[in-house]
Amino acid sequence: MLALEITVDSLAVAAVGLGGETLDEARVDRGRDRISVDETIADLAQLAGVLLARLPERDSLIGIGVAVVGIVRRADGFVTMAPNLGWRDVPLGERLAAALDTTLPIVVANEADLGALAEWRRGAAVGADHVLFVSGEVGVGGGLIVDGRPLTGAAGYGGEIGHMPVNPDGTRCRCGSIGCWETEVGEGALLRRAGHAADAGREGLDAVLSEAAEGSPAVLGALDSVGRWLGFGLAGLVNIFNPQVVVLGGMFGRIHPFVEATLATELARLSLPQSRDVVRIAPASLGVDAALLGAAELAFEPLLADPALWIRPAEATA
Numbered sequence: 627m628l629a630l631e632i633t634v635d636s637l638a639v640a641a642v643g644l645g646g647e648t649l650d651e652a653r654v655d656r657g658r659d660r661i662s663v664d665e666t667i668a669d670l671a672q673l674a675g676v677l678l679a680r681l682p683e684r685d686s687l688i689g690i691g692v693a694v695v696g697i698v699r700r701a702d703g704f705v706t707m708a709p710n711l712g713w714r715d716v717p718l719g720e721r722l723a724a725a726l727d728t729t730l731p732i733v734v735a736n737e738a739d740l741g742a743l744a745e746w747r748r749g750a751a752v753g754a755d756h757v758l759f760v761s762g763e764v765g766v767g768g769g770l771i772v773d774g775r776p777l778t779g780a781a782g783y784g785g786e787i788g789h790m791p792v793n794p795d796g797t798r799c800r801c802g803s804i805g806c807w808e809t810e811v812g813e814g815a816l817l818r819r820a821g822h823a824a825d826a827g828r829e830g831l832d833a834v835l836s837e838a839a840e841g842s843p844a845v846l847g848a849l850d851s852v853g854r855w856l857g858f859g860l861a862g863l864v865n866i867f868n869p870q871v872v873v874l875g876g877m878f879g880r881i882h883p884f885v886e887a888t889l890a891t892e893l894a895r896l897s898l899p900q901s902r903d904v905v906r907i908a909p910a911s912l913g914v915d916a917a918l919l920g921a922a923e924l925a926f927e928p929l930l931a932d933p934a935l936w937i938r939p940a941e942a943t944a
Contacts, residue, residue, distance in 0.1 A: 628678070628687055628730075629922040630670055630722070631737065632694040634661060634710050634764040635827050639674045640915075641681055642922035646748045648915070652677050658825065661711050663721070671725040688929060689730050691921030693737040694718060695765060700782035703734030709800035710765045733925050737761065738875070739778055739785055740920025741910070742769025745873045747923060750911040754870040758863055759910075760787065761875035761917075764827075765800075766808035770867060788812070792859055810855035813877055819848035831877060838884050846884065853885030857892025864897045864905055872907045875916055879909035 631638040638653040652673055660669070678687075696708025696716075703719020719732045742751075742759030751757040757771035766788030770777040778784045788808035789801050796805030809815060813831060814824035820837070821844055822830045837845040860872060874882050886907075893902050910916050928935070 627922040627925040628674060628690045629918045629925070630674065630690065630692045631918045631921065632666060632670065632692070632711075633737065634658065634695060637666070637670050637673055638915075638918050639670070639677050640918050640922070641677060641687075642919065644926065646744075646919055646923070648919070650677055650680055651915075651918075653914075655828065658827070663713055663716050666711075667721050667725045670722070674726060687730060689925040690722070690726070690728070690732045691740075691923070691925030692718065692722065692732060692734040693740045693917035693921040694734060695737050695763070695767065697783050697786060698734050698736050700733070700735055700778065703732060705734070706783075707801070709802075731925070731928070733921075735778075735782065735921070735924055736767060736769070736785065737917035737920075738767025739769040739776065739782075740918075740924060741767075741875050741912075741916035742771055742785075742873070742920070743776060743923050744912055744916045744920035745875070745910055746771045748912065748919065749916065750873045750908045751871040756867070756869045757871050757873065758867055758869040759873045759875055759916075760860070760863075760878055761910075762808075762812060762877040764813050766812050768863075770869075772867070787859070787863065790859060790862075792855070807855070807859045811852050811859065811878075815855075816848060816852045816877070816881070819851055820845045821848075831880070835880060835884075849881060849884045850888055852881070853888030854892055856885060857889045858896065860889065860907075861893050861896035864893065864901050868901045869905055872905060873910050874907065875910040876914075879913070882907075882909045 627642050629640045629642050636655050640651040641649040696705040705716040705718045719734045738761045741761050745751045746757050755774040759769040761767045768785040768787035789806045792807045793805035797809045799806035799809050817826050817830045818824045820834045
């Protein structure tokens with residue numbers, strides 16, 4: 627599979643084989659002045675072209691999976707809204723097919739849903755049937771596995787936990803609402819509390835973590851504040867979904883060592899004892915590649931569901 631990932635600060639492509647083996651990968655950072663739909667598709671197509679040219683057997687590709695930080699209608703890969711990219715009503719699957727000049731099947735899904743899928747099958751939540759994946763970057767996304775099956779909602783819009791209202795006196799979110807969870811625990815909130823520009827991106831986060839490791843009281847205080855809000859939201863989600871594992875991805879996985887104690891305190895204070903006693907909080911083990919690998923996993927599902935359907939056309943042309 628060709629796997630593609632679109633986030634605010636980076637683009638990534640990978641060739642992924644059965645079993646989650648990454649055969650080749652490329653990831654590039656990008657400025658926030660280059661996140662329009664047209665620029666994103668052009669840059670991603672160029673990056674994919676470079677990777678595909680390196681593959682010894684390009685004809686062996688059978689599909690494309692795409693992870694994007696947005697609300698996606700899975701039936702046709704239509705991005706209804708990606709607040710942190712400034713996108714609305716984008717036929718992403720259709721646009722990518724044209725840019726890549728391909729008739730291969732393309733599946734598009736929310737990056738946190740795909741991170742949950744990958745961590746459940748190949749990462750920190752292997753063996754669990756009830757999983758909550760919480761990914762933090764510019765925004766906050768969530769993915770759910772319930773009874774061993776992804777829970778995505780009626781049209782694929784489920785899991786938008788970053789837009790769960792938590793603070794009626796809070797700030798306005800990019801989605802247009804007030805006091806969404808991501809306004810309290812997202813990257814911008816942490817950077818601002820730590821004395822950095824809210825739009826400093828990955829470099830700003832790297833600086834915050836470095837200052838925290840050096841023991842900066844101001845930065846440790848900022849992390850504690852974000853940790854308390856993170857625990858506040860997680861407590862509610864643990865009460866609602868009763869997961870066995872909560873996997874912290876993206877920024878949350880990176881700050882976990884600094885907020886682990888605060889999270890435990892908030893969960894002890896706010897979550898139901900019965901649910902708290904069975905849940906484990908763990909940083910993502912697949913790191914930044916979780917959503918990218920999840921995109922490949924989703925794209926492989928039709929083949930795994932009916933391998934003969936894919937073998938017969940190949941035999942007919944042999």
